[in-house]
Amino acid sequence: MNFYRCTNCNEISINMFNNNSKMLCCKNEMEELKTNTFLEEIDHHLIQVRKIGNFVTITIGKDEHPMLHVHYISWVILKTDKGIQYKYLNVGDTPIVDFLVGEDEEIINVFAYCTLHLLWSLN
Ligand SMILES: [Fe+2]
Structure with missing residues (x-):
């Protein structure tokens, strides 16, 4: 991809x-x-994934990423062994998205697009 x-x-x-x-x-x-992965000095792009049963919650940022007009996360993609899902975010939203997956579905990667710092991935 x-x-x-x-x-x-x-x-x-x-x-x-x-x-x-x-x-x-x-x-x-x-x-x-090119995808960037987490850099400690830019910790507001850290992608945090929590999976409980069928529910996956993804948070962007150690401290939540800014969601201002000039700088925000505009979408998040979840890639699993079964396919991909994506969610859009808007200015003013919280940079947290939820996905529904199969219980045996394996998370392969997560991508998040920052309007200022471009593409970030889990791995
Ligand atoms: Fe950013």
Whole structure:
């Protein structure tokens, strides 16, 4: 699963199957987004996952990530061994999302997109 961003309009696209298709937007090739993982000095991007039975709760930030107009988490993707789910967040929301999964469903990764610091992942 690869992520791409248009440097003109900031549109994000996901290439689900890692084929080598060129991702185009605004008549230009989109740039691939590299995922950042947790850095202690930027602890508001720490992805915390709690799974109890069928319920998965994901919190972004050791202290909750800012959710201001100029800087917020706009979406979170949960990738499991069964597929992906995503949730949108808006300015003013709490950076916490809930997902419903099968009890035997294994969490593979979590991605969170910060409008200022771009793409973060659990691993
Ligand atoms: Fe951020």
